[in-house]
Structure formats: C-alpha cells, structure tokens
Amino acid sequence: MPGRKAPEPSASPSVEPKGSRAQAVYRAIRRAIIEQALRPGQKLPEDSIGDEFGVSRTLVREALGRLSVEGLVELKPNRGASVAYPTLEEARDVFDVRRSLERLVVQSLAGRLSTTQLHSLESHVRREDDAQGRDGPESIRLAGEFHILLAEMTGNGLLIRYVHEVCSRCSLILALYGRPHSSECAVNEHRQIIAALQSGDDGRACTLMDHHLEAVAARAVLAPRVSGDIRDLLAPYARNEGLAPS
Amino acid sequence: MPGRKAPEPSASPSVEPKGSRAQAVYRAIRRAIIEQALRPGQKLPEDSIGDEFGVSRTLVREALGRLSVEGLVELKPNRGASVAYPTLEEARDVFDVRRSLERLVVQSLAGRLSTTQLHSLESHVRREDDAQGRDGPESIRLAGEFHILLAEMTGNGLLIRYVHEVCSRCSLILALYGRPHSSECAVNEHRQIIAALQSGDDGRACTLMDHHLEAVAARAVLAPRVSGDIRDLLAPYARNEGLAPS
DNA sequence: CATAACCGTATTGTATGCGATTTATAGGCG
DNA sequence: CGCCTATAAATCGCATACAATACGGTTATG
Numbered sequence: 001m002p003g004r005k006a007p008e009p010s011a012s013p014s015v016e017p018k019g020s021r022a023q024a025v026y027r028a029i030r031r032a033i034i035e036q037a038l039r040p041g042q043k044l045p046e047d048s049i050g051d052e053f054g055v056s057r058t059l060v061r062e063a064l065g066r067l068s069v070e071g072l073v074e075l076k077p078n079r080g081a082s083v084a085y086p087t088l089e090e091a092r093d094v095f096d097v098r099r100s101l102e103r104l105v106v107q108s109l110a111g112r113l114s115t116t117q118l119h120s121l122e123s124h125v126r127r128e129d130d131a132q133g134r135d136g137p138e139s140i141r142l143a144g145e146f147h148i149l150l151a152e153m154t155g156n157g158l159l160i161r162y163v164h165e166v167c168s169r170c171s172l173i174l175a176l177y178g179r180p181h182s183s184e185c186a187v188n189e190h191r192q193i194i195a196a197l198q199s200g201d202d203g204r205a206c207t208l209m210d211h212h213l214e215a216v217a218a219r220a221v222l223a224p225r226v227s228g229d230i231r232d233l234l235a236p237y238a239r240n241e242g243l244a245p246s
Numbered sequence: 247m248p249g250r251k252a253p254e255p256s257a258s259p260s261v262e263p264k265g266s267r268a269q270a271v272y273r274a275i276r277r278a279i280i281e282q283a284l285r286p287g288q289k290l291p292e293d294s295i296g297d298e299f300g301v302s303r304t305l306v307r308e309a310l311g312r313l314s315v316e317g318l319v320e321l322k323p324n325r326g327a328s329v330a331y332p333t334l335e336e337a338r339d340v341f342d343v344r345r346s347l348e349r350l351v352v353q354s355l356a357g358r359l360s361t362t363q364l365h366s367l368e369s370h371v372r373r374e375d376d377a378q379g380r381d382g383p384e385s386i387r388l389a390g391e392f393h394i395l396l397a398e399m400t401g402n403g404l405l406i407r408y409v410h411e412v413c414s415r416c417s418l419i420l421a422l423y424g425r426p427h428s429s430e431c432a433v434n435e436h437r438q439i440i441a442a443l444q445s446g447d448d449g450r451a452c453t454l455m456d457h458h459l460e461a462v463a464a465r466a467v468l469a470p471r472v473s474g475d476i477r478d479l480l481a482p483y484a485r486n487e488g489l490a491p492s
Numbered sequence: 493c494a495t496a497a498c499c500g501t502a503t504t505g506t507a508t509g510c511g512a513t514t515t516a517t518a519g520g521c522g
Numbered sequence: 523c524g525c526c527t528a529t530a531a532a533t534c535g536c537a538t539a540c541a542a543t544a545c546g547g548t549t550a551t552g
Contacts, residue, residue: 058507066315080514097405159343267536293504304536304537324505324542498549500545501544501545503543510538517529
C-alpha cells in the first residue's frame with residue numbers, strides 16, 4: 001500500500017460524535033470526499049474501510065449505501081464502491097436544482113433574520129475570509145457551509161437536507177472541475193446576500209443568490225480545469241471507460 | 247396475529263423486477279405505504295418483514311434505512327421502524343419544497359415536449375380519469391405519478407429523485423390529512439398544465455403548477471380530516487406523545 | 493392497594509462466515 | 523510472440539449468529 005500519507009482533516013468547528021457508529025463512518029467518508037482526501041474514482045473497499053474504523057463491513061456498507069443515494073459514491077453491483085465522478089451533465093443538473101432550492105431559502109429568510117442569526121452569518125463569512133486562498137479544500141467547504149447555514153435558518157427540515165446534499169455534491173464538482181482560486185469573489189457575494197436578506201428585499205436577495213450560484217457554476221462547470229498535467233486532462237475520459245488512476 | 251387481510255396491491259402499470267433484492271423490498275414497502283396498506287404509525291419489525299419477503303433482516307434493514315432517509319419511515323434507535331407520521335409542520339415544509347422543485351420542472355419542460363411525451367402524459371391523465379373516485383389510494387398514487395412522469399421528462403436525474411421523494415411524502419400526507427375525494431379536480435388541473443407546456447408558455451405553466459400544488463396542499467394540510475371517528479382525531483396527538491395504535 | 497424492582501422475552505445492533513461474482517494472473521495454443 | 527483460456531485471489535451479497543437494549547409481566551414490598 002504505497003503513499004499512505006493521510007492529510008489531517010482540517011479542524012471541524014463542532015465535533016459531533018453523536019449517533020450510531022454507522023453514521024460516524026458515513027460522516028467520516030463524506031467529509032473525506034468533500035475535503036478531497038478521497039479523490040473521485042478512488043476505490044472504497046468495504047473491509048479496508050472497516051479495518052480503518054474498527055467496525056465491520058456491515059456498517060461500512062450501510063454508510064456507503066447512503067452516500068451512494070446522495071450521489072457522492074458510485075456503487076456498482078458486485079464491483080464495489082468508489083468516490084463518484086460526476087459528469088459535466090450531472091454537474092449542471094445539480095446546479096439547476098440547487099438554484100431552485102436556494103431561491104426558496106432566501107425567499108423564506110428575507111426580512112426574517114434575527115440578530116443572532118445575522119451574527120452567526122457574519123461570523124461565518126469572517127472565517128471564509130480567513131481561509132481565503134490559503135487552503136483550497138477548506139475554502140470550498142466553508143463556502144458550502146455558508147449555504148447550509150442559511151438553509152438551517154429556514155427551519156424547513158427537508159430543505160435543509162436537500163441543500164446539504166446539493167452542497168456536498170457541488171463541493172465534489174468544484175474539486176473536479178473548479179479552477180484554482182475559484183471561490184475568490186464568493187465571499188463578497190455572500191456578504192451582499194446577507195445584506196439583502198437583512199434589508200428584507202427578497203427580490204434582490206433572490207437575484208443575488210441566483211447570480212452568485214450562476215457565477216459559481218460558471219467558474220466551475222463551464223470552465224473545465226485547464227491543467228498542464230496530462231493526467232488531469234485524461235482522467236475524466238479514463239473514468240468514462242471504467243478505468244481509474246492507480 | 248389478528249386481522250391478517252392484506253388487500254391486493256393494485257396492478258402496477260409496469261412491473262419492474264430489476265435490481266437487487268434489497269431494492270425489491272424497498273420498493274414493496276414504499277408502495278405499501280403510499281397505497282395505505284401500511285398506515286402511519288404501523289410498526290415495521292425487521293424479521294416479520296424478512297419472513298414475508300423471504301429475505302434476511304440484513305436486506306430489510308437496508309430498505310428501512312433508505313425509507314427512513316426519505317422520510318417515509320421513522321427509525322428510532324433500538325426501538326425499531328414504523329411508518330412515518332408526518333406532522334402538519336413537516337407537511338407544509340414538504341409542500342414548500344415541492345413547489346420549488348416542480349416550478350423547475352415546468353420551466354425546463356415548457357415548449358420542449360415531444361409528441362411522444364405528450365401522448366404519454368395524455369394517456370396517464372386518462373388513467374387518472376378512470377380511477378377517479380373509484381379507488382382513493384390508487385387515485386392518490388396516480389396523481390403523484392403524473393408529477394413524477396413530468397419530472398422524468400426533464401432528464402435531470404437529481405430533480406427526478408427529489409420529485410419522486412416529495413411525491414411519496416405527499417402521498418403519505420394526503421393519506422393522513424387529506425379529505426376523501428380530495429383529488430377530484432386535480433385531473434383537470436393536470437390537463438391544463440399539459441396544455442400550457444405544449445403551448446410553450448412557461449409563465450402560465452409555472453403559475454398553473456403553483457396553483458395546482460397550492461390547491462392540493464390546501465385541500466390536505468389546511469383542512470385536517472374532520473372525522474366522526476374519535477380515533478382519527480386523537481391519533482396525531484397520541485403519536486405526538488410517542489404512542490401508537492395497537 | 494399502589495409502587496418499585498426484577499426477570500424473561502422480543503427486537504434491534506453488530507460481527508462474522510459462506511457462497512457467488514468479478515478481477516488478476518499464469519499457462520497453453522495458435 | 524500474442525491471444526485465449528483456466529485457475530487463483532480478492533471482493534461483494536446475503537444469511538446467520540451473537541450481544542445489547544428495551545418492553546411487559548410478575549412478584550416483592552411499603
């Protein structure tokens with residue numbers, strides 16, 4: 001097993017050891033994927049993972065099953081699981097749905113934010129500023145968490161779950177197709193959205209959110225990474241043929 | 247085990263025996279819930295179900311897990327699974343998200359329907375007419391399937407999955423809170439939506455869909471069933487306290 | 493008589509084992 | 523020398539077994 005250098009998972013704001021062990025495995029893998037510790041195409045054998053976490057294949061299976069439903073993991077019958085490798089078409093689909101959902105979020109929230117919630121949002125944006133450019137994966141994760149934070153403020157459980165899911169998948173997509181520094185201006189856009197929400201102008205908030213997401217999608221999806229490394233260029237094609245990098 | 251009279255599942259348009267057996271169990275339970283063969287609050291013990299289907303608890307567990315994620319089943323730790331009993335608040339949440347999603351559906355579809363697709367939709371609406379009033383549960387199921395059919399025509403995999411999910415949950419909600427004959431005028435509204443989509447007027451289609459869903463929501467959620475049966479009236483309160491009918 | 497503690501039973505949570513399917517490897521044949 | 527086939531290794535699909543927890547009834551006790 002070569003190259004076994006696992007990068008430390010960046011410190012989580014709130015460590016939540018709650019729930020069953022299966023959920024713990026689920027969250028761990030999920031996070032590893034989002035932070036790009038596990039790259040798309042990476043094989044995910046049940047027993048290796050079980051060994052790593054000290055649980056049986058049963059629980060790993062359960063976790064992988066859920067991740068597969070959410071689209072973060074590909075689960076081929078009798079051939080095992082691997083980190084999902086979204087196509088550009090899937091990416092566009094996800095972004096379309098995401099725009100719809102987040103429009104609902106801002107409409108629900110405009111003019112209804114408590115000061116506590118505002119502080120929470122501002123504090124988050126400040127953290128985004130800190131991570132700016134310094135840490136690619138963390139920056140991506142924080143950008144996603146901003147939207148999740150917004151969704152949670154609606155109190156709509158289903159909406160929260162869906163936004164959570166599309167944000168995860170968008171993180172994966174950005175990791176794949178995003179340019180480096182792609183989240184540069186996102187922080188400012190986040191600030192603008194907060195301002196619009198605070199002022200209660202839901203039309204403006206809606207428009208801002210729409211443009212924000214379109215911008216994110218455009219940076220990522222419409223501009224596949226132009227890399228000097230031939231492997232990056234070939235990877236999607238290889239994966240299309242069912243091949244994976246060693 | 248008293249009262250073991252299982253009503254035949256109404257004939258499915260397309261029997262799809264595909265996929266793993268776990269998925270088969272999943273679909274079976276799902277359908278049983280939607281058609282009200284399993285009422286909200288009904289306990290779902292793993293081994294009884296396994297016996298019934300001739301599979302082990304492992305597969306039943308997998309199915310119940312997925313259903314729990316989708317909100318059709320409630321899964322309490324160490325206490326087993328039961329058919330979900332959505333609250334009115336959850337119901338409203340689901341309908342809110344559903345409106346958002348289906349707006350995206352009609353926007354994607356307006357003016358882009360092939361004649362084949364139109365025929366498919368018209369044929370479906372005709373089936374809805376047939377079931378009109380004759381069979382409550384089947385009527386509800388068909389109404390949901392109309393929306394799923396629309397979603398499938400977008401080709402957006404994520405959107406399809408989400409619409410599928412919210413439709414399932416809406417079926418459950420209607421079963422709980424819907425008046426009898428609540429889907430009366432729905433068929434005509436479906437026809438109008440088809441017409442608007444065909445004409446390519448996406449604004450009108452959007453409005454129609456919005457009103458349609460609002461009407462459905464209003465019939466159901468805003469008008470909790472006024473029943474002479476005291477058990478129906480008490481059930482939600484009982485369930486709120488974690489109590490279930492025998 | 494009411495209440496609390498105890499124990500048996502039923503059901504879930506997790507691990508493990510076996511057979512099946514797939515993938516990799518090595519050997520034979522053209 | 524390359525291709526096809528046969529055999530071996532690895533991995534998954536599923537069932538089963540065991541351990542842990544919660545529930546119901548019974549008995550002991552205040």
